[in-house]
Amino acid sequence: MRRCPAAPSALLLAAATLALLSFAPAAAALKLQVDGQAVVDQLMHLAQWSDDPSPAVTRLLFTDNDMKARAYVKQLMREAGLQIREDTMGNVYGRLPGSDPTAAAVATGSHTDAIPGAGAYDGTVGVIGGIAALRALREAGFTPAKPLEVVMFTSEEPTRFGLSCSGSRTMAGLLDPAYLDTLRDVNGSTYLQAATAAGYGAASSAQMVAGARRTPADLAAFLELHIEQGPELEKEGLQIGVVTAIAAPAALRVKFSGDGGHAGAQLMPLRNDASLAAAELAIFVEQAALGTGVIDTVATVGSWQVQPNAVNSVPRETALEIDVRDIDGPRRDGVLAAIKAKAAAIAERRKVRLQIETINQDPPAACGTEVVAAVEGAVRELGLSSKRMVSRAYHDALFMAQIAPTGMVFIPCRNGWSHRPDEFASPSDIARGIEVLALALAQLAGGSEGGSGSSGSGGARAEL
Numbered sequence: 001m002r003r004c005p006a007a008p009s010a011l012l013l014a015a016a017t018l019a020l021l022s023f024a025p026a027a028a029a030l031k032l033q034v035d036g037q038a039v040v041d042q043l044m045h046l047a048q049w050s051d052d053p054s055p056a057v058t059r060l061l062f063t064d065n066d067m068k069a070r071a072y073v074k075q076l077m078r079e080a081g082l083q084i085r086e087d088t089m090g091n092v093y094g095r096l097p098g099s100d101p102t103a104a105a106v107a108t109g110s111h112t113d114a115i116p117g118a119g120a121y122d123g124t125v126g127v128i129g130g131i132a133a134l135r136a137l138r139e140a141g142f143t144p145a146k147p148l149e150v151v152m153f154t155s156e157e158p159t160r161f162g163l164s165c166s167g168s169r170t171m172a173g174l175l176d177p178a179y180l181d182t183l184r185d186v187n188g189s190t191y192l193q194a195a196t197a198a199g200y201g202a203a204s205s206a207q208m209v210a211g212a213r214r215t216p217a218d219l220a221a222f223l224e225l226h227i228e229q230g231p232e233l234e235k236e237g238l239q240i241g242v243v244t245a246i247a248a249p250a251a252l253r254v255k256f257s258g259d260g261g262h263a264g265a266q267l268m269p270l271r272n273d274a275s276l277a278a279a280e281l282a283i284f285v286e287q288a289a290l291g292t293g294v295i296d297t298v299a300t301v302g303s304w305q306v307q308p309n310a311v312n313s314v315p316r317e318t319a320l321e322i323d324v325r326d327i328d329g330p331r332r333d334g335v336l337a338a339i340k341a342k343a344a345a346i347a348e349r350r351k352v353r354l355q356i357e358t359i360n361q362d363p364p365a366a367c368g369t370e371v372v373a374a375v376e377g378a379v380r381e382l383g384l385s386s387k388r389m390v391s392r393a394y395h396d397a398l399f400m401a402q403i404a405p406t407g408m409v410f411i412p413c414r415n416g417w418s419h420r421p422d423e424f425a426s427p428s429d430i431a432r433g434i435e436v437l438a439l440a441l442a443q444l445a446g447g448s449e450g451g452s453g454s455s456g457s458g459g460a461r462a463e464l
C-alpha cells in the first residue's frame with residue numbers, strides 16, 4: 001500500500017509542484033502499490049535458508065542454502081513478470097524490457113549472501129525490494145523506455161574465497177582471473193570449481209570472468225537500495241539517506257617476524273619481539289588516520305595474530321590486517337603509503353623481518369549527479385524526509401560506479417546494527433525505500449504510463 005505523507009494538502013501541493021519542476025511527468029504521476037509487510041514476509045522466507053539457526057542468517061556462496069535462496073529469488077522475479085538471466089559468475093538478473101530494445105539498461109540490486117551470524121536485511125532488502133520496485137512499476141502500467149534490471153550480485157561478502165563483491169567486481173572488469181585462480185576456500189576448491197558445481201562457470205576462469213563483464217554501452221545507470229548500517233537516519237528521525245559517495249576500502253596484511261625465545265630466559269636487550277613492532281604500528285595507524293584532519297578517513301587494525309601465542313614465549317611472528325578507507329582515493333593512498341613506510345622503519349629499528357601484502361585497494365566512488373537528482377526528486381515527490389550522506393561501508397554499487405552513473409538509497413535500520421542476527425528495518429521504512437527506488441528508476445529509464453506492462457491491481461492514475 002502506498003504510504004501517503006500525513007501533511008496538510010497545501011504542503012502536499014507545494015511539494016508536488018516542486019517535484020514536477022525537475023521530475024519527468026510520467027514518473028511523477030505513477031501510483032505505486034508497495035506492500036511493506038509482504039516484502040518483509042519474503043525477507044523472512046528467504047532468511048530460513050541459513051547455515052545457522054534463526055534468527056541468525058549465514059549464507060555462503062554456492063552452498064545448498066545459497067542455491068535455495070537463489071531459486072526463491074528467481075521465483076519472485078518470475079512472479080513479478082521479469083525475464084531471468086544468469087551469468088557465468090553466478091549473478092542473477094531479472095529484466096523488465098524497455099520500449100527501446102537497443103537502449104542501455106537502468107539497473108538496481110544488491111546481494112543475498114550473508115556472513116556468519118548475520119541478519120535478514122543486509123543486501124536482501126535491495127534484491128527483494130528491487131524486485132518489488134520493478135513489479136510496482138509494471139503493475140502501475142509503466143513501460144520504461146530503457147530496460148530495467150534487478151540484479152542479485154553473487155558473493156558480495158568475502159566469506160568463502162576472501163574476495164568481496166565477486167560479481168560486481170567482475171562486471172566492472174576489475175577482477176584478474178589469474179588472481180581469482182590463486183584463491184581457495186576451506187576445502188581447497190577454486191571459484192571456478194565451486195561455480196561449475198553450482199551450474200555456473202565456464203571452460204576457464206578467464207572465460208568465466210569475461211562472461212560476466214558489463215560495459216557502459218549496456219548499462220546506463222545503477223541505483224542500490226540498502227539498509228544504512230549506521231545510526232544517523234534513525235537518530236535524526238529521517239526516512240531516506242541519499243548517498244553521494246562511497247568510501248574506498250583498502251586492506252593490508254603486515255607480518256613482523258622475530259626470533260622468539262623463552263619469556264624468562266631471554267633478556268630484554270637480546271629480543272626482537274614481533275608483537276612490539278606490531279603494537280607500534282597499530283598506534284601509528286590511528287595517528288595516520290587522525291592526521292589527515294578529515295572525518296572521512298578511517299583506519300582499523302581489526303585482526304591480530306601472534307605466534308606462538310603463549311604467555312611464556314616472546315612473540316616470534318605477529319600478523320596484522322589493517323583496513324583503511326576514505327571517500328578521497330589519493331588521501332586514502334597517502335595513509336597507506338605512510339603505514340608501509342612506518343612499518344619498514346619499525347622493522348629496521350627493532351631488527352624484525354617485514355612482509356607487506358596489499359589485500360585490496362579499491363577506488364572510491366562519487367555518485368552520479370543525475371542519479372542523486374533522481375533519488376532526491378523521488379523523495380520530494382513522495383513527501384519524505386532525507387539527507388545526503390556518505391556510504392562508509394562498501395557495496396556492489398562501488399564497483400558498478402566504474403561502469404555507469406551510480407547512486408544508493410539508504411533506509412534506517414534499528415540502532416544502526418547490521419551483520420548481526422537482530423538486524424532490523426521496519427516494514428514502513430522498507431516500503432518507502434522501495435517507492436523511492438521505483439520512482440528514481442522510472443525517472444532514469446524514462447518511459448510512459450499505460451504501456452503494455454500493466455497487469456496488476458490499481459493501474460496508473462494521476463497524482464493530482
Ligand SMILES: [Zn+2]
Pocket residue numbers: 111122123156226395
Ligand atoms: Zn550489504
